[in-house]
Amino acid sequence: MSEKTILVADDETHILHVVSLKLRNAGYRVLTAQDGMEALELALHERPDLVITDYHMPQLSGIELCQKLKADPLTTGIPAIMLTARGYHLEPHDTEQSGILRMISKPFSPRQLLSTVNEVLLNAA
Amino acid sequence: MQRGTILNLLSGAMLAGGVYLLAGVLYANPSLTMSLKGGVWGVILLALSAGLSWWLTSSMQKSGRELRRQLECVSNRGQSRVDCSRPDLRPVAKAINQLIEEVEQTINAANLKTRELQIELKVANAARQHAEAIIYSISDAVLVTDQFDEMMLANDAAARTFDFDLKGSRRSPIDRVLGDQRIVEMVRDMRQSDSRGGRRVVEHELRTPAGPRTFKVTLSTVSDQSESACGVVAVLHDMTREKEVAQMKNDFVSNVSHELRTPLASIRAYVEMLIDGEASDEKTRDEFYEVIQNEAGRLGRLIDNILNISRIESGLVKVNKQPLSLMVIAKEAIEVIAPQAALKNIRIEEKLGSMIYQTLGDRDMLYQAMLNLLSNAVKYTPDGGTVTVQTDVDVAGRTVSARISDTGVGIGPKDLPFVFDKFYRAEANNRMAKGTGLGLSLVKHVVEVVHQGRTIAQSEVGKGSTFGFELELID
Incomplete structure (x- = not known):
């Protein structure tokens, strides 16, 4: 099995750091971005297997990022997990329009995040 | 009528008396009867009739004159009644006096009614003026229309809201006075709906000279005794600010929860990583401990800030x-x-x-205000920028001041007047960094309410901002 690439986008450095470490320790290749625009460029260039993004980010919000990825034929199939500190409920049209499959509320457990990542990638395979 | 009857009776009685007397004399002297036969009889009877006529006429004229005199006294000299002492005038006088009494009663009743009506009119006028004064003093816009949809009454607030001339609007059709067609339709529909005592509340956005505003329009019908609507009262309450405040409060709760969750998320994640042994070496572990400590501090400061502002503001x-x-x-x-x-x-x-210039102040509160200004400056300044902290004295103006300038994103003139408002966050800042919208509100309260000082806010988009405050210099 080839190494899966995951793109993590969050403007909170500590969160970005801890999520990356957890995923790397689990054997994934991790790309990081600190705002939405940077994440979009990286995603178009690297075409990761999964995107984990924060909801509230400068330049481009997590939702906008996922919508752009879904709209682009190059990245349309990439599943996404959203991390959010706001009480946001995932609606069916979010998945349709942005490819967001799961919503994880902050504070979150990195352990739980990893199991969600594994599950999403397994289903996507 | 009565007078005629009396005169007829009198003349009849006298004629009968005369005939009876003459018949008696003729019966006693049969010879005389014979001699007087023919023309003599005619002459006597004629003389008697003439005498009787003269007497009657003169008597009637006398009575008439007296009656006229009496009536003149009643009408011109304030005499209340016609004199009834003369037997010949008594029946007529009594009838006239009865008539006078009836007329007097009618006049008195009419006078009483007039006085009552005058009082009622005064009361009604006072009530109307009072009601109008109330309507004019109401800060909400009030419009009163009649059954022809013409403006009957409007207050200053209405004239300002719809930008029309108050004096010239009276009795004008509302579609000519009010620029907003939707309001005109609402008033017309309300009147036509004929719902007596009915009320409708509609939210409506209006373009006013001061820009678009949201109004709560309360429409009520005015009914007359026929129970059909004869007009409409429309009260427009400007709820733009209330809506903004409600929205700001919602945003605040959302922002605060976001702000609290963010450091908590780091603490929880790093603790779990340590427990799970994900930090492989001592250096990483130390790094994790430091993150946990810093984020716990951030959480503490945030909670302090939220609590401080509510405690300081509530006294x-x-x-x-x-x-x-x-x-x-x-x-x-x-x-x-x-x-x-x-x-x-x-x-x-x-x-x-120099530290020799002093002010009279609460150390903890001013420290908190200074910290909030500094924290904002650092938060909104991009990496590698500069924050300048300056304290000054104006001996002539008797003030000391603190100014904190940054090389940050700056705040537009649209947002600048509101930055000290509680929960307010400029849209540009919202994207730049997270915040609760409480920091500057606390500064304003501490400076202006607690210390009677003045807050300073200057900014230029793209160049940076200067925030600070001025307090009184003491000797």
């Missing part, structure tokens, strides 16, 4: 004023904020004046 915190130097307070705040600035490579430039 729960006792104000303890003492002579102090803003320079000393600025130095303390800089020390606390320095690590945060260092993380972003921001240089803090100190232009602190």
Whole structure:
């Protein structure tokens, strides 16, 4: 099995750091971005297997990022997990329009995040 | 009529008396009867009739004159009744007096009614003026229309809202007075709906000279005794600000929860990583401990800030004023904020004046205000920027001041007047950094309410902002 690439986008450095470490320790290749625009460029260039993004980010919000990825034929199939500190409920049209499959509320457990990542990638395979 | 009857009776009785007397004399002297036969009889009877006629006429004229005199006295000299002492006039006088009495009663009743109506009119006028005064003093816009949809009454607030001339609007069709067709339709529909005592509340956005505003329009019908609507009262309450405040409160709850969750998320994640042994070496573990400690501090400061503002504003915190130097307070705040600035490579430039100039203030509160200003400056300044802290004295103006300038994103003129409002966050800032919208609100309260000072806010988009405050200089 080839190494899966995951793109993590969050403007909170500590969160970005801890999520990356957890995923790397689990054997994934991790790309990081600190705002939405940077994440979009990286995603178009690297075409990761999964995107984990924060909801509230400068330049481009997590939702906008996922919508752009879904709209682009190059990245349309990439599943996404959203991390959010706001009480946001995932609606069916979010998945349709942005490819967001799961919503994880902050504070979150990195352990739980990893199991969600594994599950999403397994289903996507 | 009565007078005629009496005269007829009198003349009849006298004629009968005369005939009876003559018949008696003729019966006693049969010879005379014979001689007088023919023309003599005619002459006697004629003389008697003439005498009787004269007597009757003169008597009637006399009575008439007296009656006229009496009536003149009644009408011109204030005499209340016609004299009834003369037997010939008694029946007529009685009838006239009865008539006078009836007329007097009618006049008195009419006078009484007139007085009552005058009082009622005065009361009604006073009530109308009072009601109009109330309507004019209401800050909400009030429009009163009649059954022809013409303007009967409007107050200043209505004239300002719809931008029309108050005096010229009376009795004009509302579609000519009001520029907003939707309001005209609402009033017309309400009147036509014929719902007596009915009320409708509609939310409506209106273009006013001061820009678009949201109004709560309450429409009620005015009914007359026929129970059909004869007019409409429309009251327009400007709820733009209320809606903004409600929205700001919602945003605040959302922002606060976001702000609290963010450091908590780091703490929870790093603790779990340590427990799970994900930090492979001592250096990483130390790094994790430091993150946990810093984020716990951030959470604590945030909670303090939220609690402080509510406690200070509600007056729960006792104000303890003492002579102090803003320079000393600025130095303390800089020390606390320095690590945060260092993380972003921001240089803090100190232009602190002498500490001998003092003001009378609450040390803890002013320290909190200074810290909030500094924290904002660092937060909104991009990496590698500069934050300048300056304390000054104006001996002539009797003030000491603290100014904190940054090389940050700046605030547009549209947002600048509101930055000290509670929960307010400029849209540009919202994207730049997270916040609760409480920091500057606390500064304003501490400076203006607690210390009767003045807040300073200057900004230029793209160049940076200067925030600060001025307090009274003491000797």
